[in-house]
Amino acid sequence: MKKLLSSVCIATVAMAFAGCSSEDATQDPAPEARKVTLSITADQAGTRTVIGDDNKISWTENDAIEVLEKSDKGIAYAASTGCTLAEGKAGFTVTLPANASSDLIYAAVYPASAFLSENYSDLTKIKAILPATQTPTAASFDPAADLMISQAVHETTQPTEEGLAFSFGRVAALAKMTITGLDLADGETVRQVSFAAAERKLAGRCYLDLANGKVGALGYSNASERIVLDYSAVTGIGKASFPVWFACLPCDLGAGDAFTVVVTSDKNKTYTKNVTLAEAQTLSFTSGRLSTFAVDMTGIAGEETASGARVATLTYEEVGKLGMAYDTPVEYTNAGGTWTIVASKQNSMQINGSKGYIGLPEFTNDISLVRVTTHALSKEATLMLNTSNSTSGAAVSQSQDAESTSFTLVAADAGLKTGYIKSNAVVQITQIEVYTGAAIYLDDLAVSARETTDATTTYRAIAFTANDDTTVSAFDGCVSAASVDPDTKTLTYSVSANTTGAERKGTITLVAAANGAETTVDVSQAADVFKADPETVTLGGDANAATELTLTSDFEVGTPAVSAPDKFKIEGGAEGKYTVTALADGGAEETELGTITFTRTIDDKQIVVPVKQAAKGDVGAQTLMLTNANIVAGTGPASYGDQTMTDDEGNTWTAYAIRTYHSKATKENYHLQIKAGSQYFIKIPAVSKPIKKIVMTVSNASQPMTGGSNKATLEFRGESASSEVIGSATGTSKVIIDMPDNSFTEGYITATAAVRIWDIELSY
Incomplete structure (x- = not known):
């Protein structure tokens, strides 16, 4: 580790605390519940954060620091208000919880935006970032890139009267690179400059040891070999020669090392200079110091970078x-x-x-x-x-x-x-x-598996310079016809029926020749659906035992055929809902009764559903569900911990998970979140028969709404959350675990990655 504070200018920072009054008029809160406000002042000279005409670094308005306080209660931290300048001093305020501890350590990070929030336990490995994209001015570096840390200050009480004094050391190295000989055309201005050095960590995340005033690993994550200086909103940049200010992590370049400077103009041109250091040359970027060097762009021609893509x-x-x-x-x-x-x-x-x-x-x-x-x-x-x-x-x-x-x-x-x-x-x-x-714009089209005849949609004619002359130049795939009416900007199209069992694609190409515009619209036709749920019907063991069967079909289906009308019957059919009923008691064990056959009229495709009957006295297949409402009504922390929920049947579900939400205004956002590891699970309560299927509504851990994409595999385990995986599945919004033949009547749901679970339906 490199100690930063041995040779830097000392910035005296006086801090004063003032207690906040309680809002409870009848009871004074415990001291630890109060907040204290720190008033901070800093002398102007030699402190920071921009370089003036005299090459002195000074504070600027709106500078803010992150103040950290360590005690036996942990680490508290908060960002200060923006800096105010008065009478040669810089002033800040920051509010922290009142703390009665007798061993306190204070430290600070500048800028506050560089500090990375985390649940820290000590000051020796604090995370901060030096950004790779910076916004300098014409005369100074970007203050948001000037990473600094303070020396730790030890106190036995919160210094509410005497204040604090910090000494700051600069982690960042500062650079002034002068560009010369740049041959810009009249009216051409600089939009961006980049400096890159291969195998050098110029920016990225750092570990800071605030307890000892040292820096740990530089660029341990998100390291960048390139600093990008954004001048798109900067005026006053010289045409041929100008200074480029930036901050970077400390590093050295020696003989044979190379760096690249790229200047990008507002005319879509790039000017690139590759520099290889000669034997006696070095370029050092040192913490707390300003490195100055020049790059001669004489003779470098600008290269067109514009894309001709429509x-x-x-x-x-x-x-x-x-x-x-x-x-x-x-x-x-x-x-x-x-x-x-x-x-x-x-x-x-x-x-x-x-x-x-x-x-x-x-x-x-x-x-x-x-x-x-x-x-x-x-x-x-x-x-x-x-x-x-x-x-x-x-x-x-x-x-x-x-x-x-x-x-x-x-x-x-x-x-x-x-x-x-x-x-x-x-x-x-x-x-x-x-x-x-000029562009023809319309959304891609999605249609059902059924035949679509003369459907319409509208398009936008954007930046046309002539009358709208849009026509259909081609169509293919599932599209059977297409035409355009430029007057109403309407596309009319037809798609044939899809009975292939798979999704089909097609395209429609629109051309406006006089306007130089062309676009191709993708047409997606859904796969046809023809399925029965459940795929096998199991009736209860007594006469008149009934169960529901749902048939889903995009096309018309004839009357279902029953192979054993003396043993069971099927009724209904409205909206695909049927009732299957046993006509007699079952035997001593489960038996096969026959089949139900559904025939699709468009192509005579069939589905055959086996019908079974449980032994006499057995109630047959059942379901159990943990709903979103059950999760909302559950108890447990809004962080990983023990959760308890009760379903509508009175069964208790437990979990080691987060029971939380993204929006208090929408209760449907409540969910359970688990992640990889046997300590995270949802326990399924015991049921009377082996579990056959588990259906879960899911989304990934970064998706705040139901139905979002999911990357985790959900698993069912038997005896414990760390025992053998019995069944598993994944899915983008629904995960369905079809259980193999087994005897498990209870178990655990685990995951291979973080996942949100919104409801669970169990079939057994």
């Missing part, structure tokens, strides 16, 4: 294996161009307010429309197409309610050839489609 698509499926994180930009190039992804990997490209964005490729044509597909929103959110990588400057925006799964941003009048997808809340993106220039 439709560019980015999906989570293609980038899901990349090392995405909020603090590490990832570039990905596909047929549509080069995308910049700064997002959390949550079975999606997740962006969240000020955290994260998706940078679109540079296009030759103006962007006309952006279509974003998402997981169901947990609450209302606004998606923006911004002109720069910031939360302001939205050229186009759209707000959608909770549970929505798509945004459409019409940008035909914005004049953008690139942009940044940002949000004001958590949005989990699964696909982005960007249309450029």
Whole structure:
């Protein structure tokens, strides 16, 4: 570990505590329930956080620090308010719980945004981040990248009177790279600069030992070999020569090492300079020091980077294996161009307010429309197409309610050839489609297995410069006919019946030749459904014992044929619901009574359902269900712990899980969450017969609504949550475990990964 505090300027920080008054007028709360507010002041000179004309670093307004307090009660931490400047001093306030402990340690991290929240037990391994994407000004580095830590201060009581004094040491190395000789055209400005050095951890997560004023592992996670400086909202950048300020993790480059500088302009050009250090050259980035160097771009010609794609698509499926994180930009190039992804990997490209964005490729044509597909929103959110990588400057925006799964941003009048997808809340993106220039836009089509005749949908003609001349140039696959009416912008199409038992595909291609627009619409036809539930009917052992049978079919089905009308009968059929009834008592053991045959009229396809009868006195097949309402009414912590629930039949279900929700306003969001490991389980209560089937509604652990995709395998185990797996299954929204022949009348549900379970139905 490298100690940081031996040779840095000391910043004196005075802190004063003031107790908050109780809101309970009749009873004074226990001291530990109170909060105290720390008033912090810091001398201006030599402290931080931007470089002025005199090359001195000074505090700026809105700087904030994260203050940590360790005691025998654990670690408490909170971010301060923004810095205020008065009479040469910087002032902060921060509020922490009152603490009567006699052994207290205080420390701080700057900036507060670099601190990573976690349930810490000591100060020796605190996590923080130095971001790879930075937003400098024309004359100084980005304060949000200037990672600093304080020296620990020991106290025997909370210093409510005398305050505290901190000494700060800089983890970050600062750099001033001067670009010279850049040959920009008139009217061309710098939009982005990047500095990259192979096999060097320039940014990423760090472990900080605040107890001893040292740094542990640098770039232990989300490490980046590249610093990206965003100048899209910066003015005053020189045309041929200008300074580029950045912060990075400490590292050294020596003889034979190389670095790359790329300048990207607002005219979709990149200027790239590769530099290899000669034998006597070194370039050192040292904590707490400013390194200055120059890069001569003379003779470097700009290369066009614009994509000529008319439709560019980015999906989570293609980038899901990349090392995405909020603090590490990832570039990905596909047929549509080069995308910049700064997002959390949550079975999606997740962006969240000020955290994260998706940078679109540079296009030759103006962007006309952006279509974003998402997981169901947990609450209302606004998606923006911004002109720069910031939360302001939205050229186009759209707000959608909770549970929505798509945004459409019409940008035909914005004049953008690139942009940044940002949000004001958590949005989990699964696909982005960007249309450029004149475009014909309509959603892909999905139809049922039944024949579809002359169905209609409308399209959008975007940025057309001539009259709408859209026609259907081709169709194929399951599509049997298609035509367009440009006056009403209506597409009419027909699809033949699907009796193949599998999903079918087709396409329809629309062309507007005079406007230079073309699009191909995918048509998905569902597989035909023809099934009986249950697949085998087991009647109770007494005469007149009855059970329900459900037939699901996309096509007409004839009258069911019964092979043994003297032993059982079938009645009903409305909406596919039938009742099967035994006509006599069963025998001494289960027996085969016969079959029911259903015949589909469109193609004479048949389903044969065996009918059995249990031994006399046996009630036959039964079900047991733990509903969402049962989970809501259960008891247990909103964290992993022992949970207890009672189903509608009075049976007790227990679990070691989380019983929680995402939105207090919607009770259906209550669920049980378990994850991998035998200590996490849901225990099924004992039933009177062997368990035959378990059906669960699920979603993955990052999905806030029912029906979301699930990556976990659900397992049934017998004697304990760590015993042999008897049956298992996975599914995107429903998981069905068909149990093999067994004698288990109770057991445990476990999982191979974190999963949310919303209800459980048991057949036995």
